Amino acid sequence: MELIEVTNGLRFPEGPIAMRDGSVILVEMFGPRITRVRPDGSKETIAEMTGGPNGAAIGPDGFLYVCNNGGCFTEVDFGGLSFPGPFDQANYSGGRIQRVNISTGEVTDLYTECDGRALRAPNDLVFDNSGGFYFTDHGIRDLTARTADLTAIYYAAADGSSIREIDFPVEGPNGIGLSPDGTTVYWAETHTGRVFRRNITAPGVLAPTMPGDTQAVLYGLPGLQLLDSLAVDGAGNVCVATLVNGGITVISPSGELLEHVATGDLLTTNICFAADGSDTAYITLSGTGRLVKTQWKYGGLKLAYSA
Numbered sequence: 001m002e003l004i005e006v007t008n009g010l011r012f013p014e015g016p017i018a019m020r021d022g023s024v025i026l027v028e029m030f031g032p033r034i035t036r037v038r039p040d041g042s043k044e045t046i047a048e049m050t051g052g053p054n055g056a057a058i059g060p061d062g063f064l065y066v067c068n069n070g071g072c073f074t075e076v077d078f079g080g081l082s083f084p085g086p087f088d089q090a091n092y093s094g095g096r097i098q099r100v101n102i103s104t105g106e107v108t109d110l111y112t113e114c115d116g117r118a119l120r121a122p123n124d125l126v127f128d129n130s131g132g133f134y135f136t137d138h139g140i141r142d143l144t145a146r147t148a149d150l151t152a153i154y155y156a157a158a159d160g161s162s163i164r165e166i167d168f169p170v171e172g173p174n175g176i177g178l179s180p181d182g183t184t185v186y187w188a189e190t191h192t193g194r195v196f197r198r199n200i201t202a203p204g205v206l207a208p209t210m211p212g213d214t215q216a217v218l219y220g221l222p223g224l225q226l227l228d229s230l231a232v233d234g235a236g237n238v239c240v241a242t243l244v245n246g247g248i249t250v251i252s253p254s255g256e257l258l259e260h261v262a263t264g265d266l267l268t269t270n271i272c273f274a275a276d277g278s279d280t281a282y283i284t285l286s287g288t289g290r291l292v293k294t295q296w297k298y299g300g301l302k303l304a305y306s307a
Helices: none
Strands: 004-007 013-018 024-028 033-037 043-048 053-058 064-068 074-078 081-085 096-100 107-111 122-127 132-137 151-157 163-170 173-178 184-189 194-202 217-220 226-232 238-243 247-251 257-262 268-273 280-285 290-295
Touching: 013 053, 013 064, 013 268, 013 280, 013 290, 024 053, 033 053, 053 132, 064 132, 096 122, 122 226, 132 173, 151 173, 173 238, 184 226, 194 226, 238 268, 238 280, 247 268
Parallel strands: 053 122, 122 173, 173 226, 226 268
Antiparallel strands: 004 290, 013 024, 024 033, 033 043, 053 064, 064 096, 064 122, 074 081, 096 107, 122 132, 132 151, 151 163, 173 184, 184 194, 194 217, 226 238, 238 247, 247 257, 268 280, 280 290
């Protein structure tokens, strides 16, 4: 697949959302800000933020919903590439889910905790057709304290009225997505290199699973391959951004490795599809600060509230 550069000069782009007007809204984690990229590659700032904006999605009200990791990563230049470096407590402002008015740039905190437990570093989210959203909390790995969080998968209402933990424990969950029929939720664990799946029995309710249930793992990548965000394409394949082995790993809904689409960037972080579900895919190359596009041979998938 040929990759065409849309723009460059981004500070760790993530969370791309293809809009109906042909633009792409994304976050710049080390901006930190929300940016709109026009088809000609020009950029405009939608909102300046504190912390570390990560995943993003359009909600049922047309607002932008953002997973903010609180600034849990420190930007490090490594050989000319931008890397997410160690946790620094002095720069951490707390994990949260935020709602952003795209027209005005107003940013509002929606959720900062669940059942009295603070959100640590929310990473990615996906809306269902019921108006709620699933999201991951990646957690924090604090090298100074020699600790790493066990976190959870959550389901929350877009109006801020309810949030609940639906799966615990998980280790470093990153990207999250839904099958085309909305009956399966997938998420990727960064450090284990595994993609998990669970059946959905009602909005925000997962079918029970037993410890050691091998069906809960869709696929595990060999060697040193770390996983970032993901999207589900028109064929139901899980397309997961892959770090170190920079590219998009394509996994069928039956758990078969279909291919790896190399991008040339060790820090390939996310993929999304055109707002109408057609086959244009946009990919964030965070190490080199670029947004690229390609024609996706498996077809795209329209999200619940593409705008």
